[in-house]
Amino acid sequence: MRYNxxxxxxxxxxxxxxxRRAAFALGGIAAVAARLLTAPWRARLARRRGADAPVFLxxxxxxxxxxxxxxxxxxxxxxxxxxxxxxxPAWGCLVPPHPAFTFAPVSxxxxxxxxxRKYRGFFRDAWALAKALRPHAAGAxxxxxxxxxxxxxxxxxxxxxxxxxxxxxxxxxxxxxAPFAAPFVELRRDVSRRRxxxxxxxxxAELQRPTLKHLMPAGVVVPDPxxxxxxxLTPWAGKRWPPERWREIAQKLKASxxxxxxxxxxxxxxAALAAAGCGADDVECREADGVRKWVALLAKCGAVxxxxxxxxxxxxxxxxxxxxxxxxxxxxxxxxxGERAFVVHHQTAAGCAPCHQVGDAGCGRRCLALIRxxxxxxxxxxxxxxx
Numbered sequence: 001m002r003y004n005x006x007x008x009x010x011x012x013x014x015x016x017x018x019x020r021r022a023a024f025a026l027g028g029i030a031a032v033a034a035r036l037l038t039a040p041w042r043a044r045l046a047r048r049r050g051a052d053a054p055v056f057l058x059x060x061x062x063x064x065x066x067x068x069x070x071x072x073x074x075x076x077x078x079x080x081x082x083x084x085x086x087x088x089p090a091w092g093c094l095v096p097p098h099p100a101f102t103f104a105p106v107s108x109x110x111x112x113x114x115x116x117r118k119y120r121g122f123f124r125d126a127w128a129l130a131k132a133l134r135p136h137a138a139g140a141x142x143x144x145x146x147x148x149x150x151x152x153x154x155x156x157x158x159x160x161x162x163x164x165x166x167x168x169x170x171x172x173x174x175x176x177x178a179p180f181a182a183p184f185v186e187l188r189r190d191v192s193r194r195r196x197x198x199x200x201x202x203x204x205a206e207l208q209r210p211t212l213k214h215l216m217p218a219g220v221v222v223p224d225p226x227x228x229x230x231x232x233l234t235p236w237a238g239k240r241w242p243p244e245r246w247r248e249i250a251q252k253l254k255a256s257x258x259x260x261x262x263x264x265x266x267x268x269x270x271a272a273l274a275a276a277g278c279g280a281d282d283v284e285c286r287e288a289d290g291v292r293k294w295v296a297l298l299a300k301c302g303a304v305x306x307x308x309x310x311x312x313x314x315x316x317x318x319x320x321x322x323x324x325x326x327x328x329x330x331x332x333x334x335x336x337x338g339e340r341a342f343v344v345h346h347q348t349a350a351g352c353a354p355c356h357q358v359g360d361a362g363c364g365r366r367c368l369a370l371i372r373x374x375x376x377x378x379x380x381x382x383x384x385x386x387x
Contacts, residue, residue: 001341002382004375007331008347010190014174014330014354021175027149028178034156035163035181042139046161049139054082054102056140056160058133058151060111063291063310064334065171066091067317068193069145071207072200077101079202084136093291096214104136110150126150130157143200144182146171152182164200170333192332209337210317215295223302226259228380229315230283231306232275233264238355238364239307241325241371243277248373249305250276250283261286263297263311303384305376308334316341321383323376327364328353340386342379346370 016024046053055076059065066087073095076083082100089105109125130137137158144151147166155163167184169175170191177184185199197207232246250260262285264272269285276283288294294314298304303321306312308329315322316336324336326345331354335343347353347367355363 001332001336001338001343003331004342004344004379005346005348007345008353010188012354016173016175020173024149024169024173024175025178027153028181031149031152031156031181032178034153038156038159042156042159042161045139045159047139049161052082053161054084054136054140056084056086056137056142056155058086058106058142058144058155059146060087060106060108060151061146062088063091063094064313066094067210067310067313069197070095070210071194072143072145072197073101075197075201075205075207079205081202084140086133086136090291093215094212096211102136104133106133108154126154127157130154130159133158145196145200147177148172149177149181152177166196166199170196170330174330190332191330192335194337196333210313212295212314212317215292216299217292217296221296221299223300223320224259225302226257227301227303228253228258228260229298229301229304229306229320230260230262230276231264231304231309231311232262233268233272234307234309236309236364238362239309239327239329239368240275240365241307241368243275245277245371245373245376246275247277247282249376250278252373252377254283259284261301263288263294266290303380305380312336321380321386323379323383325368325371325376327367328355329364330354340383342383344371344375344379 059069073083073085077098077100084102084104086104086106088107092103095101108129137160139161142155142160142163144165147169152165163182164185165177165182166187167177187199201207253260260283262272262276262283264287266287266289269287273285286297288297294311298315298318304315305323307325312324316338319338319340322336322341324343326343349370350367352363353367
């Protein structure tokens, strides 16, 4: 993976709002209380499980998060451990089938995109969610790969025997996890998903890149070198590049003999075309009704240009020539890993990045506004030349 310019120094921190810091601190206190109050009960559950205790991974958010987590799941399976992954139902197919792997579907309200549901969801659903997870989690060795105090509370209430986490909520607002909330793993500030996985992996494990071979369509898929997948749509306002620049990208690709195609999720055709600044007659648009369809559509592309969103991780796992139009997300945490991937950003010029793009969409927009069409096209040429 390469950048157009170096990202901000690893020591650069996200500075969340006072309200977020206060809420996270209260969550940390709740996690400490849950840990202490449930300790005797959880110890009994762990003794009952004994050596048969599984590794329990809780990742309640997006597709890209689960794709990035797949190497950690496979590393524990290769080490002879049973593994349970709790994630949204649609992401269950992202881990290749294995006799020692169990998928536990969850749909917590606090991970919803709808703010009204999101901010009330945790308090309403935490106990019910923990109770639903208990048959899988009781006595397990749990891993919170996010550094999220809400996850810690749920894991303790679910009966996990041991729980490990990150020292900060690196994956979002950079808040520090309260001391005694859980044992922390050591992690450098220039954190990447590979380093997060390595911190929780079995000793001596060799982490591989994510694989999607089990999701590929039957037969040989021959990508069309002219076909360029465009993924302009994301739920987060702070990750959206201006529509007029997407339209210019599509026009210039067509003028050069390429075939741009806008890719989107189910029922998102109109929104995706609007995000790309195009009409239905200007560019082809294909909807993916699930992970397998996303993989099939991306596999047919000769290259992909995308904002930082879930399908970006699929394209990276497929080793496509890939250009990521990056706003204010922490780098290299959310960057692709492939040698054919190129990240275009201007975080150092914006001065406010990295930022929490859910809580500060303005920061991401300021970063994205600095990215020019010619930079993206040059990155596409460079990525396409890597073999």
